[in-house]
Amino acid sequence: AQSDSSNTLSDIDQSLVLTGSVLANKYKVLGLLGEGAMAVVYYVRELKTGKLYAAKTLKFVEEELVARFAREVKIYEQLKHANIVDALECVPGPGKTWISIMELIEGDSLEKLLEDRGPIQDPEVFSSILSQLCDGLEYAHERGVIHRDLKPDNIIIRSDVEGTSIKILDFGLAKLQQDLQRLTKSGVVLGSPAYMSPEQCMGDPLDIRSDIYSLGVLAFEMLTGKLPYEEKTPVAMMRAHCDPDRLPLTLSSANITSLSMLPFQRILSKMLEFEPADRYEDLNELKRDLHQWWQQYVNRPTGSRPYFTHVNLPKLKTPVPDLDQEISLEEKIELESLVNRQINTRLQSAKDKFQPKRLPKRSFNPRTFMPLAFGFAALIIVSAVLLIANAINSTRVNSRHETTINQTKQVKKQTLEETQKPTERQGNRRKIVGPVERF
Structure with missing residues (x-):
């Protein structure tokens, strides 16, 4: 396949082939204008108006490339802008070639x-x-x-x-x-x-x-x-x-x-x-x-x-x-x-690319860490307040309990002392009559 493709390359001087010829019965080729790595450009004159244009074609006649060139030129023709060279049309040339007709720019x-x-x-x-x-x-x-x-x-x-x-x-x-x-x-x-x-x-x-x-x-x-x-x-x-x-x-x-x-x-x-x-x-x-x-x-x-x-x-x-x-x-x-x-x-x-690989550092995002820190601190404060309040309350309850015990002991002591007094005092007491004894 390589040899077939290489045989399609044209080594002929394109200027000698096209100079003097007429393209598509519209443009006469006057001579070579310039030549690049892949294309050659000519002066052409439009037969009807006498206006000069530039005509570009590929230096090579490989069939696939020529077809691609024609398609690219068709797209190029749609670009109408003051800063883009105007492409008028694409016309067939000798053999299988296609030629792009463009405005001729002096400069x-x-x-x-x-x-x-x-x-x-x-x-x-x-x-x-x-x-x-x-x-x-x-x-x-x-x-x-x-x-x-x-x-x-x-x-x-x-x-x-x-x-x-x-x-x-x-x-x-x-x-x-x-x-x-x-x-x-x-x-x-x-x-x-x-x-x-x-x-x-x-x-x-x-x-x-x-x-x-x-x-x-x-x-x-x-x-x-x-x-x-x-x-x-x-x-x-x-x-x-x-x-x-x-x-x-x-x-x-x-x-x-x-x-x-x-x-x-x-x-x-x-x-x-x-x-x-x-x-x-x-x-x-x-x-x-x-x-x-x-x-x-x-x-x-x-x-x-x-x-x-x-x-x-x-x-x-x-x-x-x-x-x-x-x-x-x-x-x-x-x-x-x-x-x-x-x-x-x-x-x-x-330099970093040639250093030994290191374990990646743990990522630290302050925006993520700060809310967690504030929440943890608030939790500690609330817990401390609850512990202190609970301790104070326990102290008060214990104090009240001790007071009640002391009072109870005091009452028992007084009662015991009264029961141990002499019996003569009992005779002086007024007899308590129950509800049944009154009737």
Whole structure:
């Protein structure tokens, strides 16, 4: 089966095959526009209107992949948003190929912008790009579409008198790369490991939080001009993303002096959490925090537009200190302290893993213990009161009993003395007559 699949791979220069041909009797192929690891893009002109478009197709003609590509493009065509490249339709090409017709965007990729100009130092430009990325991704997520391959090369940037605008390319095509992997040589890694989430590197199921992680990597690169992990091979890069005990990232090298790095550092750290459950749940939650950061901590030019529009939600979950808008010495010290604490925590966690297993400590919950303690103390007090009362009562009864005995003894004594007096006194007594003797 492996040999049959490998024979279906096309090693022919696609630009020579399609250039000059007409697709679906509607689009004429003018020439090669670009080429990636798995796809090739052409200039095409619509015969009816003369308008220029871009046409993308797979470099490989494996039947299952081509069918998957057509289905993915059909989903992609439903995404109509200002920050997503518009896909018009999918038309059949030569043989068994399918070709996606998309709007042609004039501009440079974010990758080229960073290579030519270095890290973004203008907070207005940075916030504009990041907010538009959030808007485009949120629109797709609400419709059940995950990008899976966010990277600077898939983001087109245009600047004009109205400002900076961006377009996101290639939604969902990264999933095809996983299927394509089995058709390529062993050891060849397709995709963008530098921007992959840990769960994507490990081949686990993905959701929107994977895109949020990739967006965090993009934000880090825009601010610093470098990747979070500078590894030399794709495998080493994936290993770095999959390390749960990796050292925390810091924006101390960012060149935006008018941004307060400490509040944004906390937002970025949450975007790049190893566990998806510890990241933002969705783009709306992320934009809420970004909006508050932009409003409170960025030294914004007068009349600047508001960014990071979001649905009203509860107050920011992670409070940030009320610092000056400009970076101060105290803020840098606090940022370094925060990073050092995180590093020490990570190191201690690693040390604990190599220590011998210990018996778990008995859990102690003060909230559970205190009511029991109060109840036990009350029981002791009540018992003591009852014992004291009983003792007092017993003392009183004994005293009364002794008094009664003494009185009885006294009466007996007196009676005995009277019975022992001389008989002459008896003659002087008055005879007592009973009731019968009176009659």
